[in-house]
Amino acid sequence: MKHPVLLGRSFLIGLSVLVCSSLFASGPPNIVLLFADDAGYADFGFHGSREMRTPRLDALAEEGMLFEQAYVTAAVCGPSRAGLLTGRYQQRFGFEENNVPGYMSESCLPDNEMGLPLDQTTxxxxxxxxGYRTALIGKWHQGNAERFHPLHRGFDEFYGFRGGARSYFAFGNGNPNHRPEDRIERGIGDFAESDKYLTDxxxxxxxxxxxxxxxxxxxxxLSFNAVHNPMQAEAKDIEEFPNLAGTRRQLAAMTxxxxxxxxxxxxxxxxxxxDENTIVIFTNDNGGPSDANASDNSPLSGTKATHLEGGIRVPFVMRWPGVxxxxxxxxxxxxxxxxxPTFYAAAGGNVGDLKKVDGVDLRPFVAAENKARPHQTLFWKKESRGAVRDGNWKxxxxxxxPAELYDVSKDVAETxxxxxxxxxxxxxxxxxxxxWEMTLERTKWQLKREYEGADLKHMDEYRK
Structure with a gap:
């Protein structure tokens, strides 16, 4: 008769093989990325909001893992998406913290030349x-010209709009002055407005x-334009928040x-x-622009377009069964x-084959197999502004x-x-x-100087 310890060990080995075989039999996981636009850090029930109602996302957080320090690579929409899509600091290929196109200096490239560079792999x-089938649904904001189109950047299907913001309702007599990049498009060139509220x-x-x-x-x-302005909610949702008023009420309804x-x-x-073989992530593209949509980034200072925590730290929930x-x-x-790299590794790829990425595979960290920090140092840059986080110092x-220094582990509001x-x-x-800046390309386009001044004003006005 085998020793009880050996029997126990044999049982555990057999169970491990069974679990691994089961996971292998289910195939590579599906991946669903739910991506909000301009949401405030505090504007979710899972972050303690008592005004916003987010029961489904709160339940997702209960079913999965809530990340307390998730950062975007830029404090505004377009470059933030470029960093996510490429797994790189977007400044490495000249896509600094400036949205494309529009708002640009007259010395910049023409609008149709601005977009996620074609030599970047998404x-x-x-x-x-x-072997994955891929789709981008919603907001693109990586260039309006056809060569930058999602279907030319690795996505098999696209339904949405190429620009950065648009009406939540169909263009018609009430919206006569829309831009071409704001039209709803299926595939390439099939433009047709939806008769539904755009989030739906x-x-x-x-x-x-x-x-x-x-x-x-x-x-x-699923790249929502919600809750980016214009602040347009359906009447049925506005009625759910009788105790709120103005833009904040619109925001609650849109949320x-x-x-x-x-x-x-x-x-x-x-x-x-x-659901048992699908990675689901909910997150957001940058901090909430409190002046534009009444979002709340508490307890963080700052807003969208600033390098304070309120501009670059975002809500992040991951549900990954078995991990x-x-x-x-x-x-x-x-x-x-x-x-x-996390998605690539989960799909069966060898992260070592990825060239020039700045990201890491998060699975060993979230599964507690690796207790170290995924990143000792993170960087941000917009023209002469910049930030570096090294450990707990920022x-x-x-x-x-003069430059400012904070210990964000003790002072999250940067006061x-x-x-x-x-x-x-x-x-x-x-x-x-x-x-780090010496490793980057020169920026390919810049905003008019007035916008840089406006961003600094936002920072000063939204300090805690």
């Missing part, structure tokens, strides 16, 4: 090589894509609509029995450029005042500037930031 490109239309298309590709594997990025849309997508995964534990939290810093460089107390650290981190 997450959709990589996943297609591993995007959810419908995502659900239809999942139904068509349920044999998998698939990757779909409820987005939450409901996310819930419908999650329900479809469950209905088709895909994330229900109702768990992850405390270390991650970046949106980590999604590309330095912010400005064009109009206690420690630069005067730690001059050697300021000097060292200044050099860190400059050394």
């Amino acid at each position: 997450v959709a490109d990589h996943l297609k090589t591993l 239309a995007f959810a419908d298309e995502t659900i239809a894509f999942i139904e068509r590709n349920q044999s998998g594997p698939f990757f779909v990025m 409820l609509s987005m939450d409901r849309a996310c819930g419908r997508v999650l329900d479809k995964l469950t209905e088709l029995k895909l 994330t534990k229900p109702a768990s939290k992850y405390e270390h810093s991650i970046s949106m450029f980590d999604l590309l 330095l912010i460089r400005f064009p109009d005042r 206690n500037n420690l630069a005067g107390a730690h001059p050697d650290r300021v000097k060292a981190m200044f050099k860190q930031l400059f050394a």
